[in-house]
Amino acid sequence: MRVLVADDDEQLVRALRITLSSHGYQVIAAPDGVSAVTTAAETHPDVVLLDLGMPRLDGVGVIQALRGWTNAPIIVVSGRTGSAEKIQALDAGADDYVTKPFQIDELLARVRALTRRAIPGTADPVVTFADVVVDLAATLVTRAGARVHLTPTEWRMLEYLARTPGALVTRETLLKGIWASEQITDSGYLRLYMSQLRKKLELNPSRPRHLITEPGMGYRLDLSDASSPPVVVGEE
Template sequence: MTHARVLVVDDEPALARALAINLRAQGWEVVTASDGASALRAAAQKHPDVVLLDLGLPDMDGTEVIAGLRGWTEVPIVVLSARQHGEDKVEALDLGADDYVTKPFAMNELMARLRAAVRRGAAHAGDEEPVVVVGDLRIDLARKRVLRSGTAGGDGGGGGAEEEVRLTPTEWEFLEVLTRHLGRLVTREQLLREVWGPGYESEGHYLRVYAAQLRRKLEADPAAPRHLITSPGLGYTLEP
């Protein structure tokens, strides 16, 4: 295996450092992240060939990271966890993880599983780009921008110039979280935690303000939104 890129997601600095040293010694290119939000950003920006994911992260559960990744990418995910319960393994695999390695582990076994995951991923990888289509919008997660089709119809036969929709950094963060969970409800608490940070989970008025701003910029009829849907008291869903 030469020059495959692995995203290591683990909040234990010593373990993350040891993994990075061992992986680089075996010819891997290593990107690291210590929490779920930075892991999702790194996946969109760095295009790893495989993700090595610890489930116990400080800002969100690793299963939320799996769900977020599977909203737009089929990158192989190998879960690395101290959790011994069978239900944790089943949940991770059901959400789209490709393999599950329990701590403590043998480094040579982990390397073999990563290589196998990359081979499986390469077998059906196309020119996958982190671009999500929502109606007449193309949301580019890597370049952090939204493009609107120049044609009136949303079912996209192409044609017509695209124009960029200008978003503020906070509007983008809000939209990015929803996009990573396309078609699934994102709770108010999760949105506040991911966009504004821990300690903001009770600031629900922030969500109302920014949801309204996004609808004005993205929806054909902001008063009757088709894509950015509110579930009162629960959260928000971005519908394709």
């Protein structure tokens, strides 16, 4: 079972790595918020231990980004004891909140409890729309039975959308998750790669039926196959 420890406290990360590894967990570490998001997208951890006060992207931002595509349990491990911080983290999508300093046995018990509740077999579904099949476990896309070759960036953009079909994935989530930098704010990157995805996956790329733009907000993947002509949604 993979555990992502996202914290900029090197000593704490080292201690958690030793302890969790001794209990059979595979530990992956991320020293800041942006790398936490990208590492999670690359490794698909079974549970996330997350500090709130991290550089580049704070813990609440990380929670919001992760909840755009994964239901993996998130346990906040933070020195912030105020009720407002706890409420904000839980409202953003965290499953539990542990205050530093903490007893390692208690943390392990909470990890076990949350992972027992996780639904097995749903982390890597197969998503289909029109004649396209997206196998998230195999990182494979086919169209009409033939393999579609995507660049790594195209795949990651499609993966974010496919993990939460029908839901809006914000531009901020995609930019931070794909390029691992909060400095990249130009959504022209997104328009470029979305255009390429549509050329490879849509029947009519200029009138997309499934890879939909929500102007000013982001994108979503529509899995429906309505026979009526789609409403044309312009790019941002």
